[in-house]
Amino acid sequence: MVKKTVLKVDLSGEKGRKKLLKAISGVQGVDKIEVDAAKGTISVTGDADPYDIIVRTRKVGKFVELVSVGPPPAPPKEPQKKPEEKKAEPKKDDKKTDPNPQFHYPVVYMDRYNESNVGCSIM
Numbered sequence: 001m002v003k004k005t006v007l008k009v010d011l012s013g014e015k016g017r018k019k020l021l022k023a024i025s026g027v028q029g030v031d032k033i034e035v036d037a038a039k040g041t042i043s044v045t046g047d048a049d050p051y052d053i054i055v056r057t058r059k060v061g062k063f064v065e066l067v068s069v070g071p072p073p074a075p076p077k078e079p080q081k082k083p084e085e086k087k088a089e090p091k092k093d094d095k096k097t098d099p100n101p102q103f104h105y106p107v108v109y110m111d112r113y114n115e116s117n118v119g120c121s122i123m
Helices: 014-025 050-060
Strands: 003-009 030-036 041-046 064-070
Touching: 003 050, 014 030, 014 041, 014 050, 050 064
Parallel strands: none
Antiparallel strands: 003 041, 003 064, 030 041
């Protein structure tokens, strides 16, 4: 069953935050981790056991306080949009034209045996 676990953790320092995220993401069943640095909370969504998340957080060396465990919030429903009327667009030619026809050169692939001057050009 998918749960949302909210933890209150001291998130000061970038290095400690990275260690904490790495430790929590290693718990089996974690689908999503959301960090709110302003509030100092981490929200973990997934099948993971909240006890395992707390143990991993304490192993990193952080003091953790469990705020809540419950079902994740339902995704917001999008209002149905009315289909818009299609506007008549002018038809375009399907022919592809070269934007600079004067600079179009054919490419000829040659190996070293088919070149006219095979000798050394340094001398």
